[in-house]
Amino acid sequence: MSTSASDTQTWNAATLPSNDNVNAYSFSVDLNGQWFTQKGKMIAYYGQVRFEALSAGPLDALVAASFHSPLYAQDWIVAQGQGKLLLADRGFDVNSYDLDDGNLTIRAGNLLAFEPGLELKQSIIPGFLTLIGTGRFVAASNGPVHFVEPPIRVDPQALLGWADCPSPCHHYDHSYMRGAIGAARMVFGVGGASGEEHQFAFTGEGTVLMQSSEVVMNDDVLLRDLEGQIGTVGTSGLQRLHQTIAQRLAAERQS
Amino acid sequence: MLAVDLVGETIKALNGSMVAYDGEMTFKRQGLTGGEGLRGALKRKIAGEGMTLMEIAGKGTVFLASEATEVTLVQLAGDVLFVESESLLALDGRLQTGVQFVGLRGMGTGQGLATTKVEGQGTVAILSDGPAIALEVTPQTPLCVDPHAYVGHRGQLQQDVVTDVNWRTVIGQGSGESVQFRYQGHGLVYVQPAERGGILEI
Numbered sequence: 001m002s003t004s005a006s007d008t009q010t011w012n013a014a015t016l017p018s019n020d021n022v023n024a025y026s027f028s029v030d031l032n033g034q035w036f037t038q039k040g041k042m043i044a045y046y047g048q049v050r051f052e053a054l055s056a057g058p059l060d061a062l063v064a065a066s067f068h069s070p071l072y073a074q075d076w077i078v079a080q081g082q083g084k085l086l087l088a089d090r091g092f093d094v095n096s097y098d099l100d101d102g103n104l105t106i107r108a109g110n111l112l113a114f115e116p117g118l119e120l121k122q123s124i125i126p127g128f129l130t131l132i133g134t135g136r137f138v139a140a141s142n143g144p145v146h147f148v149e150p151p152i153r154v155d156p157q158a159l160l161g162w163a164d165c166p167s168p169c170h171h172y173d174h175s176y177m178r179g180a181i182g183a184a185r186m187v188f189g190v191g192g193a194s195g196e197e198h199q200f201a202f203t204g205e206g207t208v209l210m211q212s213s214e215v216v217m218n219d220d221v222l223l224r225d226l227e228g229q230i231g232t233v234g235t236s237g238l239q240r241l242h243q244t245i246a247q248r249l250a251a252e253r254q255s
Numbered sequence: 256m257l258a259v260d261l262v263g264e265t266i267k268a269l270n271g272s273m274v275a276y277d278g279e280m281t282f283k284r285q286g287l288t289g290g291e292g293l294r295g296a297l298k299r300k301i302a303g304e305g306m307t308l309m310e311i312a313g314k315g316t317v318f319l320a321s322e323a324t325e326v327t328l329v330q331l332a333g334d335v336l337f338v339e340s341e342s343l344l345a346l347d348g349r350l351q352t353g354v355q356f357v358g359l360r361g362m363g364t365g366q367g368l369a370t371t372k373v374e375g376q377g378t379v380a381i382l383s384d385g386p387a388i389a390l391e392v393t394p395q396t397p398l399c400v401d402p403h404a405y406v407g408h409r410g411q412l413q414q415d416v417v418t419d420v421n422w423r424t425v426i427g428q429g430s431g432e433s434v435q436f437r438y439q440g441h442g443l444v445y446v447q448p449a450e451r452g453g454i455l456e457i
Binding site for chain 2: 011049
């Protein structure tokens with residue numbers, strides 16, 4: 001039998017790249033100390049590596065210094081020890097980026113790992129995280145990443161992140177909100193639309209990162225964000241929310 | 256996609272994986288026992304390690320593919336390859352397949368308690384979600400692998416499960432990487448850059 005298909009290269013602990021890509025879909029971290037990684041993205045490792053949840057006591061100082069997002073703390077762990085750590089995510093393209101005293105905001109589900117030299121904070125835009133400082137981080141994208149410069153309007157699903165430019169604002173097509181159907185859409189949040197009425201608009205100096213598809217991780221970021229903000233509304237606000245939710249639930253049951 | 260040139264010999268391939276061919280080919284579904292004998296078939300049934308292969312014989316080129324996943328070729332020279340039955344695309348007709356019980360390993364990954372064993376001389380084509388990465392194991396450098404990314408392994412390898420399940424895992428504050436396979440000895444482990452969904456996933 002003679003066959004033709006791509007041949008596989010063999011790696012070992014010594015030949016695996018150090019803080020670089022193994023192939024387009026996998027990244028090798030040369031671990032010597034600590035890295036923050038997202039849960040479930042480790043596929044293999046050589047050496048002595050331990051994985052600890054952020055709530056682990058000995059990590060308190062590290063978390064206090066580098067991780068400022070209680071909302072996402074349950075998604076993240078710290079890998080510590082010595083060895084080579086392979087990371088991958090759903091067969092997505094994986095890339096590493098160096099920040100030099102900079103800042104970059106990225107979709108929370110796409111950030112795989114970062115060095116503790118970087119500080120993680122929650123972005124104003126729900127579902128995005130901001131990294132500030134100096135260090136390397138690893139991110140996944142569905143298809144290659146494209147770098148574009150503002151001014152630009154980007155589909156929310158294709159947006160991967162942005163660096164150095166001010167946070168984006170929402171942009172809606174005027175016709176989307178016009179007329180009876182538009183009003184109904186505003187109330188119920190559904191309707192026959194082209195799906196392209198809503199964009200993120202970027203202005204100013206900087207770089208916008210886009211992926212070449214609209215596949216995003218299906219996670220409960222929005223819900224968690226809402227829950228996180230419930231603490232900021234008072235009793236009257238909670239009652240109003242309660243009414244709104246009851247109305248929506250009743251409408252859902254009828255339909 | 257895998258292209259196989261045949262000059263009269265026989266290969267085995269995953270049922271329904273043929274997408275195109277030229278030349279003269281015959282496709283025959285393997286009998287009930289799948290070439291493993293009555294005892295082998297019974298073992299496979301008990302293990303739930305389901306696998307349906309067909310035999311392809313003839314002259315020409317046959318193209319095989321399954322769900323647009325990546326194909327990796329493994330050359331066997333008398334040694335044994337362990338692979339999940341769902342990851343097997345095609346193999347040389349001379350190779351023997353069988354079922355190996357692996358105990359606790361498959362728990363939580365939805366892969367069952369057994370794995371498929373391929374041995375003999377020839378080529379095996381395995382499937383992976385994204386290109387498979389071959390990682391070498393030596394006595395000095397044991398390897399730990401996420402069960403969800405494991406595809407297969409070969410060589411003289413000892414396999415055990417490493418857990419650091421503690422009270423944090425129980426209350427949902429675990430590290431999410433609490434269960435790993437550890438390989439020691441001499442051999443190769445194949446992993447894929449994507450994680451299958453399993454019961455342990457949150």
